Amino acid sequence: MRKLFLFFLLSLIAVSWVKADEGMWLLKELNRESVARMKELGFTFPVNKLYDEKNASLKDAVVIFGGGCSGVAVSDKGLIFTNHHCGYGAIQKLSSVEADYLKNGFKADNQQQELYADGLTVSFLRSMEEVTDQILPKVPMVLSEVQREQAIDSISDELLRQYDNDPFTSARIIPFYSGNKYYKVVYDVFRDIRLVVTPPSSVGKYGGDTDNWMWPRHTGDFSVFRVYADRNNKPAKYSVDNVPYRPKYVVPVSLGGVKEGDYAMTIGYPGSTQRYLSSFGIAQQMESENKPRIEVRGAKQDIWWDAMTKNDTIRLKYANKYAGSSNYWKNSMGMNEALVKLDVLAQKRQLEKRLSDWINSNEKNRAKYGHLLKTLEETYTGSTDLARYTTYFLETFNNGIELIRFANTILQFDMDGTEEDKSEFINDRIIESYKNYEPKLDRKVLPVLMRLYEQRVPAEYLPDIYNKIKTEFDGDYDKYADWLFANSQFTNLPDLMKLLKNVDTETLVQDPAMELALSTKDMGYEITERMMSAYENMMRGERELMAALMEMDSKKNFYPDATFTQRMSYGSVKGYKPRDGVWYDYYTTEKGVLEKYRENDPEFHLEPKIIEALKKRDFGRYGAKDGTMRVNFLSDNDITGGNSGSPVFNGKAELIGLAFDGNWEALSGDIVFEPEMQRTISVDIRYVLYTIDKIMEAPHIVRELNIVK
Incomplete structure (x- = not known):
């Protein structure tokens, strides 16, 4: 919740002290200490080839995949490796019950068979330019925190105006170091992306929710797409005349494998971290954000999952939505558990005690930070x-009941707009959403969530629609749901299309679904207004806390917090000790895949041909020296959400794996880095290539790569 309202604040809370190999470093700002440590760990790649805006460098190969993942260019014909779960939405969209690529996988035998993924983008970093001097001197010091951000946004809009009408360029102004530094970050956006190879979900999502965030892991979490460009190698809209894009830099793929202690480096796009959130903010996140999220999403997901396991059509419609919801549902549980086990609040309070002593050490500090x-x-x-x-x-109302979201979308429909604008809105905003909507399922969710909300909040926070339910339906949420879904024209696309074409706005808002949406929207405004003074104090307080900590430890090395910008982390391949008497090795093999197999289980089923291939153990050049197939491995890289699909490199900057998850015991990692516990889980690139070559029978894809040993 607070993330939604304070996203711009949390993106400013930007630095941390370096512990072990902690840090999500900007390639453009690597310091001598970090480079020295990288070399000590085994890094031999030329440092000047990590980031270069004039010449081809490693930064040119690492991409933003879609809207929230990473990927890497691995061939001079535009091949992109990323995670299966990153391509999940595009694969779902291309699937049908008859051609179920989620369930069965997909391979294109040639470029003509590759499937265009409408709406999917791949973005290559073009440049990062510091613009601090163009922003901060123009921001008045007397503004409130909200006004300050509004002023910065306005200035940023002017700096980015030159890109407004370019659909193939994305530009953002990103704050770093607690808002003391700003960069203009520019990307080349490619919009013709095609699916090349994806394994069955029994490989790409092996273990499902049960294994999510867990180790040991046995998941082949990868998919392969291709970027297309025009004849001049520039981004273009989809066209049969487009040709494979020629990246500036292509990453070589290593068959050398990994062993304990090997250098490991990730480059990707971590989303957001809160490494310097106050102890008070952490406590509120645990109690007031994570716990309610766990309860509401759990109730919704139980209903979804039951329907998905019984009906293939519903499974395809809800696969991506369920995956997105359950990922942060389980993350919230793991985060709370890890924060308690690692005693993070005590660590933060100890730091704040030291800060308090520093503040009270002289009058200057007391005058500046005494209130903080x-x-x-x-x-x-x-x-x-x-x-x-x-x-x-x-x-409940924004993320839970889908019909409310549809109604809120329709509120943005301009009845008086041009036919072209209305047609574009309907195609892009409405039709696409309804393709993955099942009214009968939403009908089951609505009474469960509305009843739960009434039980958890005081009456003064109930939207007015609850009065209607009480007086007209005797407080029976199932009766209300039956009435709403029987009388609303929003519950199916044909009726909604007729409504949008033949009525005015006044008639539209009388629909029962719109009545519900408007009632919840009014309460949303009221809750936000009541929280506004607290938000203002949180924003100012956290910003001043960061400034005070930086001033107190001015000789420390700092790295910026994650802001979905390209970052590098360095470390080593290693296992860990999750608890007393237990040691987790750094890798898993095909043996564990077979041990977990349960016939027809939705999370641990394997197709007969996969079982046969793994039992045969004819791994060839992809196998380890001991004859096994290494599936996943661990490293102590510092990653978070958004790093999914990030390439993992050895010391020569050769691809050894794809990062796809973190471990359960360190899900507090967004708030604190714990070097002895925090691990990155990656799929071994040899398992990726084996699956492409032998399981999916697409050796021509492997032949495109620059393979090194």
């Missing part, structure tokens, strides 16, 4: 209950 910790404590503790109600509201 008390204000933060009062703000967070005073808003704990309201923050919890807000999360219940958002998870």
Whole structure:
């Protein structure tokens, strides 16, 4: 909840002290200490070839895949390796019950058979230019935190105006180091992306939710796409005349494998971290965000999962939505558990005690920061209950009941717009959404979530629609749901199309679904207004806390917090000790894949040909020296959400794996890096190539790669 309202704040909370090999480093800002440590660990690649805007460099090969993942260019014909779960939405969209690529996988025998993934983009980093001096001097010091951000946004819009009408360029102004530095980051956006190879979900999603965030892992989490460009190698809309893109830099793929202690480096696009969130903010996140999210999503997902396992059509419609919802549902559980086990709150409070002593050490510090910790404590503790109600509201009405989201989308429909604009809105915003919607399933979700919301929040936070349910339906949410879905024209696409074409806005808002949406929207505004003063104090307090910590430890090396910009982390291949008497090795093999197999289980089933191939153990050049097939491996790289699909490199900057997950014991990693516990889980590139070559029978794809040993 707080992330939605304070996203721009949390993207500013930007630095941390370096512990072990902690850090998500900007390639453009690597310091001597980091480079020295990289070389100590085994890095031999030329440092000047990591980032170069004038000449081809490694940064040119690492891409933003879609809207929230990473990927890597591995051939001079535009092949991109990323995770299966990153391509999941595109694969789902291309699938049908008759051609179920999620279930059965897909391979293109030639480029003509590759499938265009409508709406999917791949973005290559063009440049990063510091623009701090063009922003901060223009921001008045007397503004509130919200006004300050609005002013920065306005200035940023002017700096980016030159890119407004270019569909193939994406540009953003990104704050770093607690808003003390700003970069203009520019990307080349390619919009003709085609599916080349994807394994069956029994490989790409092996273990499902049960194994998500867990080790040991046995998941072949990869998919292969190709970027297409025009004849001049420039981004272009989809066309049969387009040709494979020729990347500036192509990553060689290593068959050398990994062993304990080997250098490991990830480059990708981590989403966001909160490494310097105050102890008060962490406590509120645990109690008022994570716990309500776990409860509401759990109730919704139980209903979805039951329907998905019984009906293939519903499974295809809801596969991507379920995966996205359940990922952060389980993440919230793991985060709370890890924060407690690692005693993170005590560590933060110890740091804040040291800060308090520093503040009180002289009059200058007291004058500048004397109010800070008390204000933060009062703000967070005073808003704990309201923050919890807000999360219940958002998870129920914004993220839970789909019909409300559809109605809110339709509210943006311009009845008086041109026919061209209306047609574009309907095609892009409505038709696509309804393709993956099952009204009968939403009908089951609605009464469960509305009843749960009533049980968890005081009556004053109930939208007005609850009065209608009480007076006209005797408080029976199932009766209300039956009435709503029987009388709303929003529950199926044909009726909605007729409604949009033949009625005015006044008639439209009388639909029962719109009545529900408007009622919840009104309450949303009211909750936000009540929280606004707390948000303002949180934003200012966290920003000042960061400034105070940086001032207190001015000789420390700092790295910017994650902001979905290209970052590098370095470390080593290694296992870990999750608890007393237990040691996890750094790799898994095909033996564990077969051990987990359960026939017809939705999470651990394998097709007979996969079982046969793994039992045969004819791994050839893809096998390890001991004759096994290495499936996944661990490293102590510092990653977070958005790093999915990130290439993992050895010391020569050769591809050895694709990062796809973190470990359960360190799901507190967005808040604190724990070097002895935090691990990155990657799919071994040899398992990827074996699957492409032998399981999917697409050796021509492997032949495209620059293979090294």
